Amino acid sequence: MTKIIVLNLTSDPPLLSVMRAAVSKVCEIAGFDALDTSKIILAIDEACSNIIRHAYKGKGGQSIRITCKIKPTKLEFILEDEGEPADVKKIKSRPLDEIRPGGLGVYIITSVMDKVIYADGMEAGNRLVMQKSIPKDKK
Amino acid sequence: MTKIIVLNLTSDPPLLSVMRAAVSKVCEIAGFDALDTSKIILAIDEACSNIIRHAYKGKGGQSIRITCKIKPTKLEFILEDEGEPADVKKIKSRPLDEIRPGGLGVYIITSVMDKVIYADGMEAGNRLVMQKSIPKDKK
Amino acid sequence: MSLKISNTVKGKTAVLRIAGEVDMFSSPQARNAIMELVKQRVPKVIVDLGEVSYMDSSGVATLIEGLQLCHKYNGNLVVAGLRDNVREVFELTRLDKIFQIFQDVETAKANG
Amino acid sequence: MSLKISNTVKGKTAVLRIAGEVDMFSSPQARNAIMELVKQRVPKVIVDLGEVSYMDSSGVATLIEGLQLCHKYNGNLVVAGLRDNVREVFELTRLDKIFQIFQDVETAKANG
Numbered sequence A, B: 001m002t003k004i005i006v007l008n009l010t011s012d013p014p015l016l017s018v019m020r021a022a023v024s025k026v027c028e029i030a031g032f033d034a035l036d037t038s039k040i041i042l043a044i045d046e047a048c049s050n051i052i053r054h055a056y057k058g059k060g061g062q063s064i065r066i067t068c069k070i071k072p073t074k075l076e077f078i079l080e081d082e083g084e085p086a087d088v089k090k091i092k093s094r095p096l097d098e099i100r101p102g103g104l105g106v107y108i109i110t111s112v113m114d115k116v117i118y119a120d121g122m123e124a125g126n127r128l129v130m131q132k133s134i135p136k137d138k139k
Numbered sequence C, D: 001m002s003l004k005i006s007n008t009v010k011g012k013t014a015v016l017r018i019a020g021e022v023d024m025f026s027s028p029q030a031r032n033a034i035m036e037l038v039k040q041r042v043p044k045v046i047v048d049l050g051e052v053s054y055m056d057s058s059g060v061a062t063l064i065e066g067l068q069l070c071h072k073y074n075g076n077l078v079v080a081g082l083r084d085n086v087r088e089v090f091e092l093t094r095l096d097k098i099f100q101i102f103q104d105v106e107t108a109k110a111n112g
Ligand SMILES: Nc1ncnc2c1ncn2[C@@H]1O[C@H](COP(=O)(O)OP(=O)(O)O)[C@@H](O)[C@H]1O
Pocket: A050, A051, A053, A054, A055, A086, A087, A090, A091, A092, A093, A094, A102, A103, A104, A105, A106, A107, A126
């Protein structure tokens, strides 16, 4: 049976710590070990930071909705915002060997998660679906 | 400015740990110390357990919505479920000197929180509002 | 999350070690472990809560039940190693007056 | 939550201790502290991450910026005491090849 947890935050950076604490427990319940859990937390944090920075251009008080679905074989996160729809073609990481501050968030997200889908052609807002398979040897 | 965090769980006991982790960070952001934070977590946990046990009679997969409002002077929690509306007169703790297992949840909730209001006469579902003042000497 | 539970019975004393968060989900697990010792009529049950990071009223209810069953056969159930937040639950519900609470398992063994 | 930051400058070496979760909210605080040392052209900056329980790409970006500014005046910035999850961020982004990473501050002082 799928367990669903929805977290609705406003686009205020201090609240990201609430998201991380909740996602940490979600990963533990799903059966991920400490290292995978820390990587998943990082990926969701990068995605939320990008929503605040790019979709909302730093404006606070706007909605970020994080849906966590714990399924038997995978963990799925759906991030929804009401910011300006992104040009999905432009969401990409810098080449890793071009060392400069910034430009690592999307790389982290795609490295950590098994599947990353930015919804294209949204009329309003954005929707990002991320999936990660749950290791079979989970206790 | 009020910061709002909404957490929507299903009525499955393993998910209470996600709620506790999130509420812990909410309390920290509001400025409560470790002891007050642990008491507030306990109170919200007892209220959620009561929803699962009494409003949903142990049935899983039902909605529990926890709204946390961090205001400048107080922290407010609103718990909403879609279970059978309670007879609010019957929501009360046992006398503390009558030692027996159970019957302590409501006592804990009312001891910890400054204000506890169970909405009466709901057509459907239940709504519980709890408030706790934020200590003035917060850092 | 599930609790980690283990116990050692030596002479008249059993030490029951519980680790994890004791809540509505996990307390039945703690209850089973206590019931097993009570069935054997162990004279003194020391519940080591040193690794319990959280306990709610369902955990406390489990301990009250164990205590009352122990008393029926003139046994006793005591708790040891409580962290501050767990001790707070006992104080809040005035159960610090019902339970013997010890600093750690060694002190619990030496006393009562 | 805010970071706890302190530093000790001794001779050519500064040790910058950061404690807390370094994320989008708090990394500007870390950046200010690093910029202060860079402005003084401290030859060797050791960033002690032993008490950093979390770091995201904004924290890493701050360190890259510090490293590049240090290099401009022939100084260096190294990191020490990384916990597993923080080290993972460096590995994931291949920055373990750019930064000198030391077990602890003492080793960082002795080397490089
Ligand atoms: N949620 C988003 N909405 C709009 N654009 C985005 C979003 N996420 C990423 N982008 C785009 O992708 C680029 C790369 O993002 P990222 O790798 O996180 O680095 P950074 O945010 O530091 O630039 C960003 O500069 C931005 O143009």
